[in-house]
Amino acid sequence: MKKTISLLVLLAIVQVSAAPFDGGYEVGDIARDFQLKNVDGASVSLSDYKEAKGFIVVFTCNTCPYAKLYEQRIIALDKKYKGAGYPVIAIQPNDGSLSPGDSFEAMQANSNKKGFSFPYLLDETQEIARAYGAARTPHVFLLNKESGKLRVAYIGAIDNNHQDSNKADKKYVEDAVDALIASRKVPVTFTKAIGCTIKWSGT
């Protein structure tokens, strides 16, 4: 009996840990809204942004070296595109018990220290990271509002040089947002990058 139970538990764990890589959005899909806690304690949903034309949703965290390297670039994206209707919404998906440097308190401290001009939300149940199909940090999902729905316009990396933004000759997210603003076709809709695996609960 005990053996059966542990086997069932094991199966459940295997299924949960396999889920993030199977599901998730593809470019062109309609993205769901959410209600997540921001570092200031308030609850944030995309529907709160009545004037927005879309969102630069970034799954990121405090601890991943890539997330750190891209932090200033994420701040710059918000500065550049918030006024044009495409604000940054940052979501931290790691389980804080597996990655203590990503706890809610650590998120608050990091946001204050770096002066984040955008919401930095905790995806405590990891439901949103799973629904979107976030696999690593940082991982961008650019959403465009189309007749009230949020259509995924780009998934991937911010640019093609994590070490030095000045040497990046492909600025994927900027090119994609610029295209949306100009009602042009997004030139590159999907890219991959090396990143830190999301610290899923129960793994």
Added chain:
Amino acid sequence: MLRSVLLIFFLFGAGATMAQDVEVIKYPQLGAIINTNEDGIKVINFWATWCKPCVEEIGYFEAANSQFRDKGVSVILVSFDFGKDVEKKVQKFIDKNDLRSRVLVLDETDYNSFIDKVSPSWSGAIPATLIVNSKTGKKQFYEKTFKEGELSEVIEAFIN
């Protein structure tokens, strides 16, 4: 004088017989390793010293490297540590853990240009592992952390 001779002997002599020296490469060199026409099976693990789940499973790869060596399997650990950390972190990690597997640092920036070449099913998250028989073209890819005993089962199944 004797002291420096001893020191030199110690540095070089020890280096050759003990832990590996890290090599820094670009993607074409890794591509050549994956697509070579030589015999043998390669277990290529993508990791970094800063990646906690990666470091936790390194021991399984080290064990597999000695367990399957006489079956023509070699383990290659490909790190994404940054250039400035090669000596300070990667070589230190190799020495501290006395790693016997070959260790490479992949010094690339345009990640999107090669991830699909390793495997189209790779999102880019690490740890990740490619098992390849270059001669037959048989490949298996895992974007996950292995649990104890699981890696040797997977390699065993791949060989047979």
